Amino acid sequence: MTSLEQLGAFVATCDPDDRARTEARLHTTDTIGAWIAARGTEEGRRLLAFRDSDDSLLNHIAINVSLARLSEVDDIHLQAMITPGAIVVPAALTLAANLNADAKNVAAAIVAGYEAMVRLGVAIDGPTVLYRGIWPTYFAAPFSVAAVAARLLGLDEKQSAHALATALIMAAPGTGHHAASSTARWLAVGYAASRGLQAALSAKAGFTSDVKLAEGEFLKNVFGITPNVDPLAGGLGALALSQVSFKPWCAARQTMAATQALRELLASGIDASSIARIGVAVLPPHLKMINHGVTPGDRFSHLTSLQYQMAVAALTPEEAYSLGGPSGSVSPALSSFMARVQVRAEEGLMAAGYPQAWPAHVTVTAAGRHERTVTHVPGDPARAFSQADLKDKFTRVVGPMLGQERAEAAFSEAMTATDRPGDVLRLIDQRP
Numbered sequence: 001m002t003s004l005e006q007l008g009a010f011v012a013t014c015d016p017d018d019r020a021r022t023e024a025r026l027h028t029t030d031t032i033g034a035w036i037a038a039r040g041t042e043e044g045r046r047l048l049a050f051r052d053s054d055d056s057l058l059n060h061i062a063i064n065v066s067l068a069r070l071s072e073v074d075d076i077h078l079q080a081m082i083t084p085g086a087i088v089v090p091a092a093l094t095l096a097a098n099l100n101a102d103a104k105n106v107a108a109a110i111v112a113g114y115e116a117m118v119r120l121g122v123a124i125d126g127p128t129v130l131y132r133g134i135w136p137t138y139f140a141a142p143f144s145v146a147a148v149a150a151r152l153l154g155l156d157e158k159q160s161a162h163a164l165a166t167a168l169i170m171a172a173p174g175t176g177h178h179a180a181s182s183t184a185r186w187l188a189v190g191y192a193a194s195r196g197l198q199a200a201l202s203a204k205a206g207f208t209s210d211v212k213l214a215e216g217e218f219l220k221n222v223f224g225i226t227p228n229v230d231p232l233a234g235g236l237g238a239l240a241l242s243q244v245s246f247k248p249w250c251a252a253r254q255t256m257a258a259t260q261a262l263r264e265l266l267a268s269g270i271d272a273s274s275i276a277r278i279g280v281a282v283l284p285p286h287l288k289m290i291n292h293g294v295t296p297g298d299r300f301s302h303l304t305s306l307q308y309q310m311a312v313a314a315l316t317p318e319e320a321y322s323l324g325g326p327s328g329s330v331s332p333a334l335s336s337f338m339a340r341v342q343v344r345a346e347e348g349l350m351a352a353g354y355p356q357a358w359p360a361h362v363t364v365t366a367a368g369r370h371e372r373t374v375t376h377v378p379g380d381p382a383r384a385f386s387q388a389d390l391k392d393k394f395t396r397v398v399g400p401m402l403g404q405e406r407a408e409a410a411f412s413e414a415m416t417a418t419d420r421p422g423d424v425l426r427l428i429d430q431r432p
Contacts, residue, residue, distance in 0.1 A: 080121025145196025
């Protein structure tokens with residue numbers, strides 16, 4: 001059997017155990033929080049207006065995925081460089097509500113989607129191809145939703161393999177780096193995800209594709225990718241969900257180890273106002289992406305600027321949970337703090353387990369020298385979120401949209417999403 005045939009067999013027959021179902025429930029709830037909060041951003045409002053122009057199932061899947069992904073507070077698998085929850089969960093819940101699917105199949109579809117997406121990201125070496133301009137989440141979006149849809153539509157093993165193969169030929173490399181509030185980036189990833197449903201429907205209708213794609217020359221010739229096919233099918237059942245990190249706040253994950261190190265140093269008693277300089281050593285592949293200032297009105301520049309993220313952690317920590325970012329220039333206090341942050345690449349950090357771990361080392365000069373290395377941030381499997389941690393994050397990001405009391409009620413409802421997808425979709429669509 002080819003790797004796609006083996007993965008297709010898993011998708012068609014997977015029966016998650018209690019642990020996997022619990023993990024799926026937590027990641028689903030986390031994604032719902034991101035999805036709700038994204039509705040309050042300027043990009044989110046544009047997407048919602050666009051969704052109203054087309055009431056088709058494909059469009060609803062596309063826009064719901066777009067909303068969750070734009071949040072930048074969704075989960076992430078570091079080794080794959082894949083953000084699976086924002087793709088898998090909205091697609092699964094939207095399709096399940098349309099099909100009136102039972103809870104058992106909804107959970108299985110989410111597990112199958114995570115498994116397929118993460119494995120493809122590892123197979124193509126997501127952390128490497130990202131810096132060549134290939135966005136792994138965009139590339140893998142049709143593939144993951146094909147797995148979700150194959151499970152919910154009841155496709156057999158052969159049909160599921162053909163759905164995955166068809167989705168793979170629908171993959172596209174990237175969207176460029178346009179980051180305006182009117183960017184089509186989020187629309188693009190949403191519609192990439194909806195192509196996965198088209199792939200599954202085509203397989204159900206009898207269409208076939210080349211199930212030897214991963215082993216052949218297609219990806220190499222078209223994208224310059226020579227996939228490692230072993231992760232696509234090897235060890236199926238060692239579920240990818242267990243390796244997916246929750247983001248503890250809203251930012252690019254590449255900034256978080258250094259920011260967490262500063263948080264821990266501040267918690268040890270260092271006064272932020274006494275800090276004269278912060279030296280930060282980061283992974284070489286991350287340096288260019290995160291070592292920069294911010295541009296007023298450019299949300300993405302705030303999310304990816306390590307200097308800005310560290311200043312927020314020190315001076316206005318609650319802002320770390322705001323998806324929108326400042327509407328104008330940053331305050332003089334934040335600008336002054338940002339100027340004290342000096343970032344460099346440190347090759348030695350690669351030995352700490354990259355790409356499974358993304359460490360950083362921080363040195364703070366403030367009435368002496370204080371150092372901290374962080375390899376895992378809260379929410380990583382090595383520092384796993386409890387349900388209480390997840391609830392705290394959920395209410396922080398959703399609270400500005402719904403208010404604290406409604407946010408807490410929404411968390412309780414979100415925890416039942418796989419049992420009642422239609423009810424949860426109505427919760428997500430409620431007006432603030």
